[in-house]
Amino acid sequence: MSSLDALWKEYKETGSKVAKDKLLVEYAHLVKYIVYRLAVNLPQTVDRDDLISAGILGLIKSVETFEPERGFKFETYAGHKIRGAVLDELRALDWVPRSIRQKSRELQRTFAKLENELGRMPYDDEVCEELGISTKEYGDLLSDVAPTTLISLEESMPDRSTDSKEIRVIDTIEDPGSQNPLRELGFNEVKAILKDTIANLPEKEKLVVALYHYEELTLKEIGVVLNISESRVSQIHSKAILKLRGRLLQRINA
Numbered sequence: 001m002s003s004l005d006a007l008w009k010e011y012k013e014t015g016s017k018v019a020k021d022k023l024l025v026e027y028a029h030l031v032k033y034i035v036y037r038l039a040v041n042l043p044q045t046v047d048r049d050d051l052i053s054a055g056i057l058g059l060i061k062s063v064e065t066f067e068p069e070r071g072f073k074f075e076t077y078a079g080h081k082i083r084g085a086v087l088d089e090l091r092a093l094d095w096v097p098r099s100i101r102q103k104s105r106e107l108q109r110t111f112a113k114l115e116n117e118l119g120r121m122p123y124d125d126e127v128c129e130e131l132g133i134s135t136k137e138y139g140d141l142l143s144d145v146a147p148t149t150l151i152s153l154e155e156s157m158p159d160r161s162t163d164s165k166e167i168r169v170i171d172t173i174e175d176p177g178s179q180n181p182l183r184e185l186g187f188n189e190v191k192a193i194l195k196d197t198i199a200n201l202p203e204k205e206k207l208v209v210a211l212y213h214y215e216e217l218t219l220k221e222i223g224v225v226l227n228i229s230e231s232r233v234s235q236i237h238s239k240a241i242l243k244l245r246g247r248l249l250q251r252i253n254a
Contacts (some may be wrong), residue, residue, distance in 0.1 A: 008068050023063050027078060032056035034082045037216060038090075043147065046095050051086050096147050104145040104242065107131075111246030119142060121243055135194030142235040149241035190248070197247045205240040212237060 007230070011019035013061065035051045062078035067143045110130055114122035122130075198209060211217045211225065220236065223230040 003217045005068075008066075011063070012068065013098055020063060024059060027058075027059060027063070027074065030075060030078055031059050031082055034079060035086060035216075038083070038086055040097070040152075042150070046093065050093070051089055054085045054089035055082045057084035061085070074169070100145060101148060103141060104148040107141065108246045108249060109146060111243050112250040115243075115246060116250055121202075139235055142238040143231060145242070146234045146238045149238045156164070193251055194244060197244050201240055201243065205236055205243075208233060209240050210237045 007019050007026070010016050012213060031052060034197060035048060036057050039046060039048050039051055058081045059078055062074070062081040063083075066074055066077055068074070088190075107127075110127060111122065114126055114130055116171055124135065124138060128135055129136070129189070133141070201209065208222060208228070211222045212219065217225070219233045220230045223233045226233065
């Protein structure tokens with residue numbers, strides 16, 4: 001038995017505070033990694049220390065509730081808990097201005113409307129025509145709404161290390177006054193819609209989604225891979241995520 005396994009055994013059998021503290025030290029790096037991952041593309045006005053504090057609370061809860069006998073990796077289990085705690089903190093901070101949330105919802109509704117009318121995802125020029133704006137203004141709009149699209153897509157999936165089927169907010173900080181499409185659809189339907197929508201995205205949008213949400217690269221790193229600017233990556237990502245949300249909205253209103 002490894003020393004780490006022995007620590008888990010001691011803590012779970014005796015509730016030893018010393019063992020618990022040692023486990024928290026052992027896994028503290030998870031908090032820093034996850035907070036950096038979520039915060040690297042957030043504005044500087046968001047206090048990273050607040051996010052770290054929230055992440056530590058998530059780690060503590062993870063250690064307290066983890067069941068080693070179930071055979072799951074603690075890092076995976078804790079990752080979901082820590083991310084959830086950080087997202088809760090971001091929601092409480094209400095860091096996305098109301099005007100930006102309104103722009104994001106308008107763009108999301110436009111994608112849904114055009115897809116419904118055209119029977120396919122709209123091209124950029126069609127979106128511009130619908131909104132009555134230029135290509136440059138469209139790019140600026142995508143950059144403006146980027147803060148509403150950068151939170152991990154994994155949060156729309158259940159915690160795979162539990163039996164929970166809870167569906168969480170998809171890569172956005174929820175506006176408490178707005179409709180949450182994930183609450184209106186069943187888990188399996190959401191999965192099917194996301195899978196189909198991602199499969200039908202243009203190749204560059206699909207690649208950015210994969211690199212950001214699954215390979216966990218930052219926008220800057222993706223820019224290096226694709227040889228484009230970080231701001232352009234942000235625009236492509238925003239467009240892809242708003243299309244995903246537009247598809248969910250379209251399904252609700254069908």
